[in-house]
Structure formats: C-alpha cells, structure tokens
Amino acid sequence: MIDVAVRDDVAVITLARPEKLNALTSAMRADLATAVREHGRHTRGIVVTGTGRAFSAGEDIHQAVGRSLVEEVETFHDMTRAVLETTVPVVGAVNGLAVGGAAEWTLCFDARIGTPAAEYFLPENHIGLSISNASSYLLPRLVGARALRLVLDSARVSAEEALALGLLDEIVAPERLVEAAIARIHHWSAPGAATAVHLALLRPSPAEVERAFAVETEAAGRVEASGIAQAGMSRFVNRARG
Template identity: 80%
Template sequence: MIEVTERDDVALITLARPEKLNALTAGMRRDLAAAVRACGKDARGIVVTGTGRAFSAGEDIHEAAGKSLIEEVELFHDMTRAVLETRVPVVAAVNGLAVGGAAEWTLCFDTRIGTPAAEYFLPENHLGLSISNAASYLLPRLVGARALRLVLDSTRMTAEQALATGLLDEIVAPERLLDAAAERVRHWTRPGTATAVHLALLRPSPDEVERAFERETEAARQVDESGIAREGMSRFVNRPRR
C-alpha cells in the first residue's frame, strides 16, 4: 500500500491507501522504512506524499488494538531512523491531513512543503497514547517551547497555522506540490554542492534521537501497562460513526 516511483532522478514514495486516509498498518511502516533506505542509496533525493485527502491518518488504530504498543511504537521509530540514515534530502509533500505518528515522522524530514489543505493533528494525549518518532526531541527543535502545549492540547492546525508554528516550511498550490518538492531536492543537489556533508552536520543528532526513542518506548510501556492506551484506542475504535 505504498508506491515507489521516480520523477526524473528523484524518488517518490506515495502512501496509497486513500480509503483509510493512508492510515499506516504495521506492514506499511516496515515497507516505508525499507523504501527510504533503498531509495536513499540510488536516488538524488526522496519525496514522500499521500493520495486522496490525507497525507496519512497515522497509526491504523483498528489494526493496532490488541497488539503490543511497544512494537507499534518501535516501527515508527525505525521509519524516522531510516530517514536520518540517508545522505540525500528527504522532503515531505503534505497533501492533506497528517495525524499522530505520520505527522511526527515528517519532523525528521529536511523540509516540509504543504498545500492549503494540509493539516497537522497530534491527538495522542487525549487518546491516552504517547508520542513517538523522537517527537519529544524533534518537535521542540522545530517549534521551541510551544511543543508542550501542542502535545497536551492534542492540537489540530491548519496549513497556515502549521506554517506560522514552523511545522511547514512552505505552502504551494496542490497542482504544484510534487514539482515543488522535487525542485527543492534538485536545487539542493546541483553539481558541486556539499549537501551530503551539511545534512550530516545539520540534521538532528543521531545520539539525541536514539535517546528520545528510548524515552518514548518507556513512555509507551507506561501508558500500555496503566491501561489508558487500551481504553483510548477502544474509545476510538468504538466511537459513533458520523
């Protein structure tokens, strides 16, 4: 349920489960980490986007209910690790709603370009879940002290609000989204540029990211053992349909 294609010499990874708002199953998360690693070896850069009206609704909670929360979180962690291991630019082309773990995944990307339909939604706190993808380190790195309130309020932001907050770097027309993302990769990787070394210098510290993973795995264990995560997922799965 992911598609890997190429726009000239830029790899395009597309989340292709629009009937479920591109919600990420465990298998999709494994496939995304593998695709990023594979494309990072051969492509000039990587663009990740979604199909339909969402970038991704985040974890597929219907699938995750009853599974090990620790394993679910660590699959998200490996997606982030895969991006930071590359030596090429990785760009999020946020075509619509980005929720939870999917929104947090984009925090490690080298830039995030959205359309006016893009939204960021961090619902974990009010679902009894904990954040992942090293968001405990990466979110304050991008938005500073506002990170705590964004998480505790389970904030949902429009594209303009995300741009003002620092979660998006640019907003473009929907028909320009993929071209703009690919053009950014090409601009950064023109012949003679030292992009690979600057990515290594300026990306989040791998040691800090791994420490954040450890803290977040422990947080996941706490909400799992307390029961609040299971209760929250059950409320979500059994909520009245509109």
C-alpha cells in the same frame, strides 16, 4: 500500501490507501522504512506524499487494538531512523491532514512543503497514547516551547498556523506540490554541492534521536501498562463504528 516512482532521479514515495486516509498498518511502516533506505542510496533525494485528502491518518488504530504498543512505537521509530540514515534530502509533500505518528515522522524530514489543505494533528494525549518518532526531541527543535501545547491540546493546526510555527516551510497550490518538492531537492543537490556533508552536520543528532526513541519506548510501556492506551484505542474504534 505504498507506491514508489522515480521522477527526475528523485524517489517519490506515495502513501496509497486513501479509503483509510492512508492510515499506516505495521506492514506499511516496515515497507516505508525499507523504501527510504533503498532509495536513499541511489537517488538525488526522496519525496513523501499521500493520496486523496490526507497525507496520513497516522497509525491504523483498528489494527493496533490488542497489539503491543511498544512494538507498534518501535516500527514508527525505525521509519524516522531510516530517513536520518540517508545521505540525500528527504522532503515531505504534505497534501492534507497529517495525524499522530505520520505527522511526527515528517519532523525528521529536511523540508516540509504543504498545500492550503495541509493540517497537523497530534491526538495522542487525549486518546491515552504517547508520542513517538523522536518527536519529544524533534518537535521542540522545530517549534520551541510551543511543543508542549501542541501535544497537550491535541488540536488541529491549519496550514497557515503550521507555516508560522515552522512545521511547514512553504505552502503551494495542490497541483504544484510534488513538483515543488522535487525542485527543492534538485536545487539542494546540484552537481558539485556538498549536500551530504551538510545534511550530516545540520540534521538532528543521531545520539539525541536514539535517546528520544528510548524514552518514548519506555513511555509507551507506561501507558500500555496503565491500561489507558488500550482503553483509548477501544473508545476510538467503537466511536468510528458507531
């Protein structure tokens, strides 16, 4: 479930499934892409945040077991594509833990502001899944050669570590998080600013992003065909039930 409210001409999209740490079902992913496309045309910018102690636990693995991993990955890709199609700034307000596909989604945002409780966690490698959201291109663009370690280690990255790496641009108090993100958008989109032009010039190359989508979809097909993806997701679900 997602909530959307327009505040000071900025669309605030809130992941609102706190009882599941805002884990993203396929329906939520489609709704997010739709909301970004809609509000990316009619507002000064978009803020994305979460409810509760997590930004998002990423893919809802309980729902994904038995489903086509390729189809699941492609819905994540469309969330990233939707952000990069906008002509307004998109800022992540990372209120807590950001996992997997949700963490990867933030990589295409124009800025990421976190609280001290923010964490990044890319667990796919040790589950037997593959990364998505063009993160094979976007993560090295942000953190350089350290991208490989972040993916292979599957370790949690604290807010301070994320700031040092470039995953976060700023850390603010929790009560200021959304306001700070809105203020950043207002500063960037002041009347007379050439913001749309510079977003087009400086955002990740659409061609490179689409190339990354293609190789990531192919990689998802490989881990699915090998059986390690479904085995890893089943282990995760059974461990959670236990």
